Amino acid sequence: MPQALAGDTLHRLLHAYKRALRRAYDDERLGLGVAQIRTLKAIRNLSPCSASAIAPRLRWDKAQLARLLSDLDRRELVCRRPAPDDGRRQQLTLSDAGRAMLARVDACEQRAHTRLAKGLSEAELTAFETLAQRLIDNLERPIPPSD
Numbered sequence: 001m002p003q004a005l006a007g008d009t010l011h012r013l014l015h016a017y018k019r020a021l022r023r024a025y026d027d028e029r030l031g032l033g034v035a036q037i038r039t040l041k042a043i044r045n046l047s048p049c050s051a052s053a054i055a056p057r058l059r060w061d062k063a064q065l066a067r068l069l070s071d072l073d074r075r076e077l078v079c080r081r082p083a084p085d086d087g088r089r090q091q092l093t094l095s096d097a098g099r100a101m102l103a104r105v106d107a108c109e110q111r112a113h114t115r116l117a118k119g120l121s122e123a124e125l126t127a128f129e130t131l132a133q134r135l136i137d138n139l140e141r142p143i144p145p146s147d
Contacts, residue, residue, distance in 0.1 A: 024108035
C-alpha cells in the first residue's frame with residue numbers, strides 16, 4: 001500500500017472513530033467534552049493522584065488542566081483533598097457522581113467499539129492492536145539527529 005494511501009486510511013479511521021464516539025456521547029447526553037472525559041479517566045486510572053501526575057499523561061499544560069479540574073469540581077465529578085504527605089498539594093479522586101459518569105462513558109465506548117469491530121475476528125482485532133501499537137511506538141520514538 002502506498003504510504004500516502006496508508007496515511008489517508010489512518011486519518012479516515014481516526015476521524016470515523018471520533019465521530020462514532022461523539023455521536024454515542026451525544027446520544028447519552030453526557031454533557032462532557034473529550035478533554036473532560038480524558039481527565040476523568042486519568043484520575044480513575046491513577047487515583048489517588050495529583051494534577052502534576054496526570055498532566056504529562058494527558059500532554060496538557062498546567063493551565064489547561066487547572067481549567068478542566070475546576071470545571072469537573074464544579075460539576076461535583078471529582079474530589080480534591082489535601083495530599084497526606086504534603087498539605088500544599090491536592091489529591092484527586094473521582095466522586096460517586098464521577099464514577100457513575102464514567103460508567104456511562106464506558107457504555108458509550110463499548111457501543112462504538114462494537115460497531116468498529118463488527119465482522120472482524122478476534123485474531124484480526126488482536127493483529128490490528130499489535131500493528132497499531134507498533135505504529136504508535138514508531139511515531140513516539142525520538143527522531144535521531146540528521147548526520
